[in-house]
Amino acid sequence: MAKKTSTITFRIDQEFEKGLRKEAEEKRVSLNTLANQILGDHVDLGQFMKKFGIIEMSKGSFKELLNVLDEKNIINFAKTIGSKEPKDFILFKWKKLSSESVSGFIKMYFEHCGYGMCDILTEEGENTVSVHHDFGKKGSIFLKSFLEAIIQSTLERECKITISENSVSLTFSN
Template sequence: MRQEAEQRHVSLNTLANQIFASFIEWEMNANKAGWMILPKEVIKTVFNSMSDEKVTAMASLAAVHAKEANLAMKGVDSFDAYYSITKNRLARSGFHLTEQKSDNAVRLHIQHHMGEKWSTYFKAQCQKVIEHHGHRCNIITTDNTVSVEVMR
């Protein structure tokens, strides 16, 4: 642990706190909420083999799962629970995240390098969940990025 703390340029105590926080925020309940680990190339290949209609159907299924995940991991189905879980999941997937918050909006820019179909899937899933929680959103996609702006 000392070596890892040195590589991250943090104290051993800070690293221990990060490990505990990670366990509480994700590892403790992710399996109960139905999450699993798959190689990115497998997911990318699956999405690229599907029609746009099938990708949208999968996004709808994922939106339903988001409610279950919110309840299992956070104990409440809310936008804040969804947003927290989504940020954790994306970071654990190795995607680069940039977040900006203001009084009336939150913006999340995701660099994923998973291709156009994954962007389409993530956009559709986010829209459904965000609208379910009564917020408006603007989502812009490219083949390898998704930018989500949620108005509060």
């Protein structure tokens, strides 16, 4: 089923137009498609992130933070942030806790925050979240604990987790 669209007209600063046209050309998409993506990101995520006080951090800063922490502190840090705000955010945005809303949150969060490439597969009553990142072993330890805390605090389910130097794979039941 195709999404319904609307036509609107508004003015923007010429410098913004130049920047948008350049980005659209680089991404090989129409200006309309790029504008839809930008506005969609704001409506689907940006306004919620702002309401919840989410800050953005460069990948370099995040990696540096992980490097100064030992494994125990990384796990505690990840579990703390993974078990508190995601549940409130999911309830605020989706109004219910379900495998679909939790998976939607994870996908959206990873795309926005830049923790890595995230793929979610749902089949035969199970969801598998796979993340590829470039934060090394400590990044995998953080993401494993963070994702596990999200699943346990929202869905109260156990997870099967596999990690490597730069990837994390987590499976939980629907």
